[in-house]
Amino acid sequence: MNNYDIEITDEILKEHNLNKEEYNNIIKILGRKPNIVELGVFSAMWSEHCSYKHSKPVLKKFPTKGKYVLQGPGENAGIIDTKLGIGIAFKIESHNHPSSVEPFQGAATGVGGILRDIFTMGARPVAILDSLRFGNIKTLKTQHLLHGVVSGIAFYGNCVGVPTVAGETVFEDSYQDNCLVNAMTIGIVNKNKIKKGIAKGAGNPIMYIGALTGRDGIHGASFASAELTEENQKRRSSVQVADPFMEKLLLEATLELIDKNLVIGIQDMGAAGLTSSSSEMAYRAGTGVEIDIDKVPKRELNMNAYEVLLSESQERMLLVCKKGNEKKVEKILRKWGLHAVKIGKVIKEQKFKIYENGKIVADIPIRALTDSSYKYFPLKKQKGIKPEYLKNININNDDIKVPDNIEEIFKKLISSPNISCKSNIWRQYDHMVQTNTFTLPGSDAAVINIKGKDLLLSTSVDGNGRYVYLDPFTGGMIAVAEAARNVSMSGAQPIAFTNCLNFGNPEDPEIFYQFQKAVEGMAYAAKKLNTPVISGNVSFYNESPQNAIYPTPVVGMVGYIKGKNKRYVKQYFKNEGDIIVLLGETKEEIGASEYLKEIHNMVKGPVPGIDMAKEKALQKTCIEGIKNGIIISAHDISKGGLAVALAECCLSGKLHNEKAIGAYIELQSDIRIDALLFGETQSRAIVTVKRENLLRLKRIASKNKIIATEIGKTGGDRLIINIDWAAKKYSKKLNLDLNEIEKLWMTGVNEYV
Amino acid sequence: MNKKLKFGIVVFPGSNCDADCLWALKDVLNQEAEFIWHESKNIKKYDCLVLPGGFSYGDYLRSGAIARFAKVMESISDFANKKNKFIIGICNGFQILLEAGLLPGAMLHNKNLKFICEYVNITVENTNTPFTNRCAKGQVLKIPIAHGEGNYYCDERTLNTLIAKDKIIFRYCDSNGMITDEANVNGSIYNIAGIMNTKGNILGMMPHPERAMIKELGSEDGRLIWQSIIDYIKKS
Amino acid sequence: MAKAKIYITFKDGVLEPQGKTVNAALVKMGYKNIKDVRIGKYIEMEIDGNNEKIKKEVDEICDKLLANPNIEKYDFEII
Known part of the structure; x- marks a missing residue:
């Protein structure tokens, strides 16, 4: 029998990245002191990764509506309409911190996570893009990271059978200790098969599908929201191992379940695993959940409620189906060599209720975990301060001597890491599987055929951290403009984009300034180009004791080429x-x-x-x-x-x-x-x-x-x-x-x- | 004469070129084609089986090592022994045929130890086969590869037999059809890209003909291989 | 000269997809007694020096390069 009613000391709070004020709010919410399981749940859900507590007020500036938007931000992925009976789901996500610690597995699981975000919407993934940032390529450390990340992406995407069609790789010293690994996936969904992460209908069963739960990445979500220190580097069980074969089975099984109308709501167990997926699904439906820890399929012995709730084992999904359909769900999963286990049910009371050995071990109002408008939710109202470094950042052209040796300069530039060819990277990715890639990697944008429709998709992922560092607002504008420009170079009309906002520690007002201004610039450009934001991800705390990364918003743009002759x-x-x-x-x-x-x-x-x-x-x-x-x-x-x-x-x-x-x-x-x-x-x-x-x-x-x-x-x-x-x-x-x-x-x- | 052929595309857990093969045969070439689940035993009705590319069982132990024990593989030797029945294994499908002993040899990791996805050139070495009768001898086909373990290996005796019996069907070459070390993208022995069994009804090849079906994808040369089988079966 | 035999496996509790998939396949093939399969790496290395120094060096090499202590554990013998 586990005893969770331990004294919550300052040290325990610190380990959970919670401050005193947040702790007191937890007591007010519960009307009592939390036990350690509940504290863990709050810690994960109130981490930046899950709560967006620092970024939410700023993100409101993005335009998110438009005639093509079927699903804006807030779901597993956004969806745009093609007006041809299908929707295009896409989203970009970061896996920066795990990739810094274990580049191969970190990058691979990053691809896995974003694929699941797409196919849980009912969409079949048709393309992966990646945006990578590393430090100095001449250093062994960077070469090790580059090698690991690229082979990790290849390992995962190739195995699942989704082509990696485009991307960018940039080298700047500021990423030396914090590489960035952003992965984007695009999927196609029949408009009448779109699924959401909702736990609707009290009494309906909550089914667990996919891999078993182990002690993987416990506190991964809070881990992803803390700066990388030496000690962090050594932290155990923070990195998960990728299983793309399991993912492929999950993908096929999920799409079959959705196709047969057996799904009410479905969500990937991503950051903060079972906790965030179940509470978010309940929140969106205005319901609650009741989960029995004993029923959760486990990989390891003696896992307690705290570990099970916060595990970030990969390739797991939570599904709500109609009561009575459990057998049908299980049958389809069995065909794919998987299992479905009922671990709880949807309840009317808007609560997150967890049982273990027949006893309740967590009892929390759903809103307190998920609703940013809830009065005790730890939203940060921050003000940015213009960084010192920006005061003296511009040169006068006249200070630079006009050069004479243009051939020499050209040769140096063409062989520099940021300009030279990256074919040995994308050659490792299967970029042709699914037989839709009309424009292969190495052009401004990839062009993907949609079989049976008068439609091509064009897509590009782009961001220039140096520009944003030197001028956050203009840099933000250019990030959006260039991604749209790339897409239009193929002949496509840019329609909408997703973004991954990679920044340093937002509690630092100067970093927060970069964040605010960059978002404002992006939002301005988005409005002018009529390309709304339909999904995205924020990754803060990308800094080491030495420095923060360049503020790096990455834009993943999608455009359409329509018409019978599909000219591109x-x-x-x-x-x-x-x-x-x-x-x-x-x-x-x-x-x-x-x-x-x-x-x-x-x-x-x-x-x-x-x-x-x-x-x-x-x-x-x-x-x-x-x-x-x-x-x-x-x-x-x-x-x-x-x-x-x-x-x-x-x-x-x-x-x-x-x-x-x-x-x-x-x-x-x-x-x-x-x-x-x-x-x-x-x-x-x-x-x-x-x-x-x-x-x-x-x-x-x-x-x-x-x-x-x-x-x-x-x-x-x-x-x-x-x-x-x-x-x-x-x-x-x-x-x-x-x-x-x-x-x-x-x-x-x-x-x- | 216009009767459509029946292709069966075997789907193993982890296959991922199954849909592409279906598209190539059904939508592009207008033949009858359907998926066969790996647990199925009823494969008699097909004229030709396709073992598609992908990562069956994740290729976690060795490529094709686990898939060869799938139920459908139990009936596949019988199928191959019948008259006018054909099997093509592409990429992972080729690896499965090797593991199952239906074709000789084995696959090693590519010589650069990396997965390689790109268009390559292959020469047609033998045109007197059900799979290449539409090609000219020495013709250079542009067809993509996508694999990490495509470095074909066999012992010297096997190689000599393959050469003597003219069972090497495709070899990696440069754009002029020259068999060079540089063109040997994955390090295969004798630049081998595809081989056939002694009976001449099972083909294994690393390049993906189903990916070279329309000019927008970069090449239409893959059609020649499928069309050869279609012609051959219709004539016999 | 001594020989180091190094065995690297995933740490207990870390998911090991290869072993798991092979395990499932073996059971399906009828080997019902198989309870767990774990697949790892085996590395041989020839190395000069006295025994103590070799042990220290191999340990260091394992920790620094051959294994990733975040997910893997290692064991070695010197013969």
């Missing part, structure tokens, strides 16, 4: 002799660029400016040009600027057994040569057209008030850029063999993977 393009040059057109204007902006960092070793602003109206117009121009069959290839200009973007247009076809195609470019400009070639001015793209369509493209561009400049022609096996620098009566040339560029492009990251 890729980023690389398609034919010899096509006309290359630069859309947009290049400004004298070198702040925050890869160029400034790699060549001048400076992380300084100003971040490139962005005018959302211009941005929208650029995207519109591309979408229209592609839809009309005028634009043959389109690539946005981002890291490394125009020169790097051109090289990517030349080379990336070769990644997929197609040809590399050279280019001859002539640039006339009055701006600094480094800004011209390597600056990261926003709202620009490189597109190609046939000569006879050039005028039509220019007409579309001018209608949208976008400047379209013919800058050259595709062909040959060299990248040649001639620059006429009118103001200084000066001309320069970059003239390189594509094979040489390719070799350099393959070094920065590929040789370490």
